[in-house]
Amino acid sequence: MSFNCRKSIQNDSDLLRAIVGCSSDAILIADDKHNILEVNQMFESLFAVEGPQLTGKKLSDYEKEWFNAGVTTSLFNKRKPNVFSFTYKNKATMAVTAIPLELEESQVKYFLLMIRENGQLYRNMKRETVNNPYLDLISQNHEMKGLIKTLEKVALFDTTILLYGESGTGKGLLARYIHQKSKRNNEPFVVINCAALPEHLLESELFGYTDGAFTGANKKGKIGLIEAANHGTLFLDEIGELPLNIQAKLLHVIQDREFTPIGETKSKKVDIRIITATNKNLKMMVKKNEFREDLYYRLNVMDVKVPPLRERKSDIVPLANYFLKKFNSKYEINRRIDQEVYRFFKEYQWPGNVRELENLIEKLVVVSDDLITIDHIPANLQQIEIIIPEDSSGISFDESLEKLERKIITETYHRYKNSRKVAECLKISQSRAARLIRKYKPLVE
Structure with a gap:
């Protein structure tokens, strides 16, 4: 079950779905009748x-399986925030923060459970204790090692x-790493995703409010x-998703x-x-009057580009092995990865x-048996991307x-190692695939 963080929020249900879908923690929401909603x-x-x-x-009905016995009874009866930990069946330690949500004055309408494995949740739902991120432990890429060393100094x-770069490159992990290496490492590390909440909620989340500040505010x-x-x-x-009016207030905080x-x-x-992060071109946004120029230069005192994974190939296999170990432990199994899959990666x-x-990796661990093979890789990922050779000018x-054909045949053969699978991938006959493989045999051996 997944939800769109950017969906228009028109009622309580939409608000809950937005919060649930944007969280990196495991979240469960129940109503005041103990019914699971999301x-x-x-x-x-x-x-x-x-x-x-x-x-x-x-x-x-699930508390004995998921949590400690009596947790839900205590939570619903006391109707006060509750923090507890328990050991799940895979021997992983879980930390839970349970929060009653008063969406109407003096009336608890929902209960929010935030759960994280092997760590502590935010204090007051926002404070986080940082453990060593895997990026520090296993990066083999020269550029990434240099970046990490620079961040240790900064x-x-x-x-x-x-921090800027494509989505999914690990900007959040680097932010946590910076905090961990700083003199503030024993103090709060507070995270907010500026794209996750609508403008009126974002402002109140960032700056807080006094009693009676607006309709519906906590008394x-x-x-x-x-x-x-x-x-x-x-x-x-x-x-980059921060609204302009809140940008002005943030600039005041920084200055x-x-x-x-x-x-x-x-x-x-x-x-x-x-520390800030974005996958957008803030400089271009400044030119389009979508981002304040004065704020941009305040934030850009130290800018760090996080390279995409395709530009640090030496990290792919170590990261794959890290995630394999993680999910093997999580699901109490022992999957292995075939060498052909590593070549695909x-x-x-x-x-x-x-x-x-x-x-x-998690999907492959779940759908495979003992050995993860190339057949377990989703078909849509195995499509060969055709790129016109950069050095084709002048010929x-x-x-x-012919150069393009050679590139396609050699890359496909290196991946699959037999003419049948090459033919299936390229949607040609096996005899034609075999002929083309023989044609470029010195390159495919």
């Missing part, structure tokens, strides 16, 4: 369940950092994430290290380090980067076609 994809993966089959079921200073007010990050690090992901909660007249001082372009690799059309 779970996200992370929850389905963590507990190996199908979301649609849970909808409408009683949470208490981490010691409170300079603002902008006790709310501390914003900027204040929650005091003495620590505030990580603003997808900064003066102070902010004003919604409904408040006096500003508050704050001591934070700011190194040839594939990975448009979704590290995130795509992780998701694919005839026929010569260019």
Whole structure:
């Protein structure tokens, strides 16, 4: 079960779906009658369940399987925030924050459970303890090693950092790594995805508000994430999605290290380090008046480009092995990867980067038996991408076609190692595939 973070929010149900779908934690939402309303994809993966089959079921029916006995009774009776941990059947330690949601004055309408494996959830739902990210442990790429070494130096200073690059390259992990290596590593690491919430919620989440600041506001007010990050690090992901009016308020925070909660007249001082990330071209957005120029230069004190996975091929196999070990442990199995699959991994372009690799490994672990073979790779990923050779200028059309044919045949043969599979991939007869393989035999051996 997955949800669109950018979907228009028109009612309580849409709001819940947006929050659920955008979280990197496993999330379950129940109503005040103990009925399960929603779970996200992370929850389905963590507990190996199908979301649609849970909808409408009683949470208490599953507490012995998922949580500690008595958790749901305590949560619903006390109707107060509750933090607890438990050991799941695969011996993984789970940390859970359970929060009652008052969507009407003095009336609890929903209950939110946020679950994370092998770590602590945010304190007050926002603070995170950072463990060593895998990127530091297994990167073999020269450029990536140099980038990490640079970040280790920069981490010691409170300079603002902008991480940019394609989606899924690991910008969030690098932000956590910077915090971990900084002098603020024992303080809060607060994350907000600027693309995940509508503008009115984003402003209140960042700056907080006083009691009675607006209709529907909590009568006790709310501390914003900027204040929650005091003495620590505030990580603003997808900064290019920040609305212009909030950009102006964020600029004030960066320049003066102070902010004003919604409904408040006096500003508050704050001591934070700011890290941002984007997959957009902020400089181009500035030219189009979609992003404030003064904010851009404030954020761009130290800019770091995170290279896509296709440009750091030496990381692919180590990352694949890391994820294989992770999911083998999670599901208590022992899958292995065939060498032909490793060759495919190194040839594939990975448009979704590290995130795509992780998701694919989990899928292969689930659908395979003992050995993950090339036949388990989804057919749509095995299509050969035809690229016109860059060095074709100055030669005839026929010569260019032959170079392209040679490239396609040799790459396909190296991947599949037999004429039948080459023929299936290229949608030609096996006899023609065999003839072309013989034609370029010195190159395919």
